[in-house]
Amino acid sequence: MKRTVGEVLITLLERRGVDTIFGIPGVHTVEMYRGLSGSGIRHITPRHEQSAGFMADGYARASGKPGVCLLITGPGVTNAITPMAQARADSIPMLVISGVNRVATFGQEEGFLHELPDQQAMMREVAVLSQTLHHAEDLERVLDRAFAAMTAGRPGPVHIEVPLDVMKQLIDTPAERSMVPTRKVADPAIIAQAARLLEGATHPLILAGGGAVGAADAITELAEALDAPVVTTTNARGVLGGHRLCVPASPSLGTVRQLMAESDAVLAIGTQFGRTDYDMYEDGEAPALACLIRVDCDAQQVTRGRLPDVAIVANAEVAVQALTRQITDTDRNKGQGNLRAAQARGDSLAELPPAYLDHIDVIDAITKAVPGCRIVGDSTQVIYAGNMYAYISQPRGWFNAATGYGALGYGPSAAIGAALGDAASPTVCITGDGGLQFCLSELGTAMDEETPVIFIVWNNNGYQEIERYMCDNVIVPEGVKPSAPDFVAVAGAYGMAAERIEGTDGLPAALDRAKATGKAYLIEMVVP
The missing domain is CATH 3.40.50.970 (Thiamin diphosphate (ThDP)-binding fold, Pyr/PP domains)
Known part of the structure; x- marks a missing residue:
């Protein structure tokens, strides 16, 4: 019919x-x-x-x-x-x-x-x-x-x-048939060439971007075989989460750039070398890279950003698994990668200003109170700090719109979508008082669809980062103090349980109360 x-x-x-x-x-x-x-x-x-x-x-x-x-x-x-x-x-x-x-x-x-x-x-x-x-x-x-x-x-x-x-x-409804395959397989000769370069390196390094998320297990195996630290960009944060070789810090930081500069072979997987990841402060001091091998599913993308010495155009997981099979000498550098990664982690944190460290403490408090959670963010201070450094335990456990295109108002809606896409991982959204007002009504969607997202509203009374930027550039701040509603009352109007806390000290207890409901919950944090 x-x-x-x-x-x-x-x-x-x-x-x-x-x-x-x-x-x-x-x-x-x-x-x-x-x-x-x-x-x-x-x-x-x-x-x-x-x-x-x-x-x-x-x-x-x-x-x-x-x-x-x-x-x-x-x-x-x-x-x-x-x-x-x-x-x-x-x-x-x-x-x-x-x-x-x-x-x-x-x-x-x-x-x-x-x-x-x-x-x-x-x-x-x-x-x-x-x-x-x-x-x-x-x-x-x-x-x-x-x-x-x-x-x-x-x-x-x-x-x-x-x-x-x-x-x-x-x-007519078409008959069922096999779908068109889309996973690209790497050229064996190029894989062999790249494997020889990586195996011969004394200080190998892996850079993982958003395109590496689906290959997390394969990257862990390859990193261990090479004893290579793995630097994760914003969209790859959580790859190798908690592993001794993980460096969950931005490539825009001087410490990470030094690690990159000292590496004699760099394998970049699914990363576009975007400016907001590799040159966030626009200082133009990203280092040259010795022996760069890029893995990307798109041949055109390999021509953007850093031009590689070796280009592997293939699905990330397929390419990484093929590389791992070629690595045979796995004992020569054992222990060195562990030390290099540990030093990079410690030095990266030491490089950050006190305010960022305070914000990273907030992220740590969330991950401890809600184990295995996914944190979806908007453009707000805690997220900016986390993009510089955040220990996230699993792939797909951290993403936001504060890099790249940078759309404000992304976080709350994306968090609802994430909770629907993977209900097994609890979802926490960090948004600002300004960003939430782009999509305040979506609290109703969270209630309609029974998505148990915990919304944390970082209320610093306006667009504080923009205000600070204006002041730093001797511009009289204008347009940075949009008034906020009573977020707790708005949440209540949609039937969502909510509370307000002053500062960050009460966050763990508030998160416990939010988890206990098993439903969408809003925590407004009023911060200086």
Whole structure:
């Protein structure tokens, strides 16, 4: 029996492992909702399409699967541009499926509802792929292309638009078949060359970026074989968490840069050498690297940032496992890597200012009170400090939008998405009094969906980091003191338990009370 394009779309998404969709229905998408009720896909309704995008982002980072949004044409997709840009900057797979007006109206600009002059052209500027489904029978191949674009090369956001007249058309449901494989296998000759260089090094080093998260176990095995310290960037924090070879500190710190400079072979896995990771303070003093080997799933990405001596274009896990199999001399440098990593950890902490150390203590208090938790952050002081140094126990256990694109208001929505993507790990969100006001209403989504996120609101009465920056540059501060609501009262209005504490001393006890509820909870920390 033939079914509508909207109904078949849901079936094909299920076959590709989609179990959650974030979206706000409208007249331009209801036909695509027709098949949802009989499916196993859970629909999450945020209060704003920007939050839908950030939830999809958090879901993807926590689960390792693409996050999916279903949005109306026009304002729905324009509201999602910011989270798509964040996802592109951080290489996060996100699928945005939207409606669009009837094909015959394209480019007419005659005042049709939600009309844009050229929606696909606009989305193509931020998506790694944007495609219009012109013919109903092409639905499956367009979805294949979208999933390949999200996962075969450098991951990122993909957009598919379905015209109103196309989504109502009747088609046959395609027979089930194998999905298109996307894991790239490394060239054996290049693997052998890289392995010889690493094995011959006396001071090897591994740099792990966000693209290394899915290869955490393989990287641990390789690091032990090489006795190589592993420096983790913001999006890789938690890889080798707690291991003797882990250096959970930013490559922007002088101590880490010295470690990099003294290494005679550097293996960079899934890292783009982005400025906000490797040159946060824009001092231009990132060191030259001897014998740089880069592993990346995207050949174009290898040409950005540091040009390598050896480039391995392959899936990170596949490449690292292949390298490990080639390493045979594993005893020559034993113990040296341990000492180098320990010294880098100690010297990195000693390099940080007292205020950052206080903020890192807050992170440590959270990880002790909520063991195994995932911390999702917004642009706020504690997160800035943690991006410089934070001991996180597991991969996918720390992420935020304070690097790269730097979208404010990311944390609360992404934390809800993360809790839905991986319910096994407790989720803690650290947001500021300014950032939370970008998406304050999403506290209601957390209650609707029963996601037990603990929201910690770092209330320092405004945009304090911007105020400090203005003062440091002899600028009279303006626009940095937006008034905040009574966050506890707002949470209560949504039915969420909440409390306010003064300073940081009461945080562990407050976290215990939050955990005991087993539900979403808000802790407002009023800090100087």
